[in-house]
Amino acid sequence: MKKGIKTTISVAALFAALTVSAGEERTLSLDDALSLTMANNPALRAAACEEKAAEQERRAAIGLRMPQIGVTGAYAYLGKDIGVDLNEMKGPAGDLANKILGSGLVPPELVPSIQGLIAPLMGADWFLKVQDRSLGFVGGQVTVPLFLGGKINAANRAARINSSTARAAGAQTRNALVSELVERYYGVALARQVVAVRQQVVDGVRRHLEDAVQLEKNGMIAHSERLYVEFKMTEAERELANARLQLETVTDALRNTLGAQESDFRPVTSMFVLTRIEDAAYYKELAGRHNPLLEQVELKRRLAVEGVRVQRADFMPQIAAMGGASFYNYQVTGILPRWAVGVGVSFKIFDGLNREYKYSAAKQTVRRVEALQTKAGEDIGVLIEQLYNQLDNYANQIASIDASIDFADEYLKAKSTAFLEGMASSSDLIDAELNLAKVRTERMQAAFNYDLALARLLEAAGISDEFSGYVRRSDARPILFDE
Structure with a gap:
C-alpha cells in the first residue's frame, strides 16, 4: 500500500513539474515518459479493469461449491376450500338410523331423545374442510451440490485460467505501449531535429540568395545561377513546412500515449546504438518464458x-442434497409438514447423441488450439530473427553513414574555401550544405529505426520493461545530430 502511495505521489509530482505554465515547453526524459504512460494511458486502465473483472469471475466460481440458500414467500386465494364432501352420505346414514330406531332394539322411551340428537347432525353441512381457500407462507430452501460430474472443478479451473489470461493480456498491452512510446518519443526527437535542420537550411539558402542577388547585380554570376538559388529556397521552405506538420502529428501521438493532452514535450534522452548485444537465441529463449502472447495461447x-x-x-x-422449511404460515393446514430434506439424482440416458457430438467438438478445439500454439511459437521465433537482423542492418547503416558524414563535412569545408576564393559557385556551396544536412538526418533516422527495432525485439521477448536498462548500458553510444 505504501509503495502504491509513493508511486502515485511521484507521478503527481512529475505532472506538476511538467505543467508549470500553459503553453510552455517541457523537457521529458524517457524514464519520466514511461512513468506517465504507465500511470495515465487509457489502454492500461482498460486492461486493469479487465483483470479485476476476471478476478471477480474467479471468486464467483468458488461460490459454485457453496450451498445455495433462498427464501420464498407466497399468498394464494383458491376458488374454494379444500376438503372432503360427505353430504351424499347423509341420506343413507339417516335411513340407517331410522331402521335401527324402528327395529325395536332401542327402547321406545329413548327414541324421541335419540331422534332429537340426530336431527341437528342430519341438518348440518357434512363438508370436512382440510385447507382454507385463503393461505400464505414464508419459507426457505437449501441446495447443496454433491457431485456434478466434475463441472464445478472445471468451472473453477477455467475461471483461474481466465484470470491468468487477463493478466497476460495486460502484460501484452504494457509491452506494446513501451514500443509505442519509444516510437513516438524518439519520433518527436527526430521530427524536432528535422525541423531544426530544415530551418537552418532555409536560413542558409536565404543568405546565399541575398548574396546571389548582389553578385548578379555586379555581374559576377549568371542570372540562371540566381534562379537556381531561388528554386532551392522555395524547395527548402516547402520541406520546412512539411517537417513542421510532421512534428505536430507525432507530438499529438506522443501526448495520446502519455495521457497528457495539454503539453508540448521536448525529449532529452538521446537516441542510441549498442556496440554489443546478446544473440538471437537469447531472445528466443526469453520469448518462450515471458512472451504474453505465447502465454495466452497456452x-x-x-x-x-x-x-x-x-x-x-x-x-x-x-447429485444434490436439498432441504426446505416453512418459517411462517397463514391458514395453512397442519396436515402439511413444516420441513423436508432429501437427495436428488439426475442422469441422462439418451439425448439424441447431443453429448457425444459436443464432447467430440471440444476435443477438436483442443487440437486446433495446439496447432495454433505451435504456429504462434514459430511466428515469434521468425519475428525475433527478423528484428535482430534489422538491428544489425541499422547498426551497419550508422557505421557507414558516419564515414559519409566525415566526407560530407570535409567536402563542405573545401567548397566554402573555394567559394570564398571565387573558385566555386553558390550553387555548389548550397549543394554541399544540403548534402551534409541530409547525411546527418539519415544517421538520426537510422538511429530511430534501430531503437524502434530494439523496442519491438524486447516486446517479442516479453521484456519491454528492460528497455530503460538498455538505454543506460555502458556500451550504449548516443547518436547526436552534430557529433
Missing part, C-alpha cells in the same frame, strides 16, 4: 482442455 489450450472435461461431465449423474 492458457487458451488449457481452457480448451477444461471444456473437454465439462462436456465429459454430462455423461455423469448429477
Whole structure:
C-alpha cells in the first residue's frame, strides 16, 4: 500500500513539474515518459479493469461449491376450500338410523331423545374442510451440490485460467505501449531535429540568395545561377513546412500515449546504438518464458482442455442434497409438514447423441488450439530473427553513414574555401550544405529505426520493461545530430 502511495505521489509530482505554465515547453526524459504512460494511458486502465473483472469471475466460481440458500414467500386465494364432501352420505346414514330406531332394539322411551340428537347432525353441512381457500407462507430452501460430474472443478479451473489470461493480456498491452512510446518519443526527437535542420537550411539558402542577388547585380554570376538559388529556397521552405506538420502529428501521438493532452514535450534522452548485444537465441529463449502472447495461447489450450472435461461431465449423474422449511404460515393446514430434506439424482440416458457430438467438438478445439500454439511459437521465433537482423542492418547503416558524414563535412569545408576564393559557385556551396544536412538526418533516422527495432525485439521477448536498462548500458553510444 505504501509503495502504491509513493508511486502515485511521484507521478503527481512529475505532472506538476511538467505543467508549470500553459503553453510552455517541457523537457521529458524517457524514464519520466514511461512513468506517465504507465500511470495515465487509457489502454492500461482498460486492461486493469479487465483483470479485476476476471478476478471477480474467479471468486464467483468458488461460490459454485457453496450451498445455495433462498427464501420464498407466497399468498394464494383458491376458488374454494379444500376438503372432503360427505353430504351424499347423509341420506343413507339417516335411513340407517331410522331402521335401527324402528327395529325395536332401542327402547321406545329413548327414541324421541335419540331422534332429537340426530336431527341437528342430519341438518348440518357434512363438508370436512382440510385447507382454507385463503393461505400464505414464508419459507426457505437449501441446495447443496454433491457431485456434478466434475463441472464445478472445471468451472473453477477455467475461471483461474481466465484470470491468468487477463493478466497476460495486460502484460501484452504494457509491452506494446513501451514500443509505442519509444516510437513516438524518439519520433518527436527526430521530427524536432528535422525541423531544426530544415530551418537552418532555409536560413542558409536565404543568405546565399541575398548574396546571389548582389553578385548578379555586379555581374559576377549568371542570372540562371540566381534562379537556381531561388528554386532551392522555395524547395527548402516547402520541406520546412512539411517537417513542421510532421512534428505536430507525432507530438499529438506522443501526448495520446502519455495521457497528457495539454503539453508540448521536448525529449532529452538521446537516441542510441549498442556496440554489443546478446544473440538471437537469447531472445528466443526469453520469448518462450515471458512472451504474453505465447502465454495466452497456452492458457487458451488449457481452457480448451477444461471444456473437454465439462462436456465429459454430462455423461455423469448429477447429485444434490436439498432441504426446505416453512418459517411462517397463514391458514395453512397442519396436515402439511413444516420441513423436508432429501437427495436428488439426475442422469441422462439418451439425448439424441447431443453429448457425444459436443464432447467430440471440444476435443477438436483442443487440437486446433495446439496447432495454433505451435504456429504462434514459430511466428515469434521468425519475428525475433527478423528484428535482430534489422538491428544489425541499422547498426551497419550508422557505421557507414558516419564515414559519409566525415566526407560530407570535409567536402563542405573545401567548397566554402573555394567559394570564398571565387573558385566555386553558390550553387555548389548550397549543394554541399544540403548534402551534409541530409547525411546527418539519415544517421538520426537510422538511429530511430534501430531503437524502434530494439523496442519491438524486447516486446517479442516479453521484456519491454528492460528497455530503460538498455538505454543506460555502458556500451550504449548516443547518436547526436552534430557529433
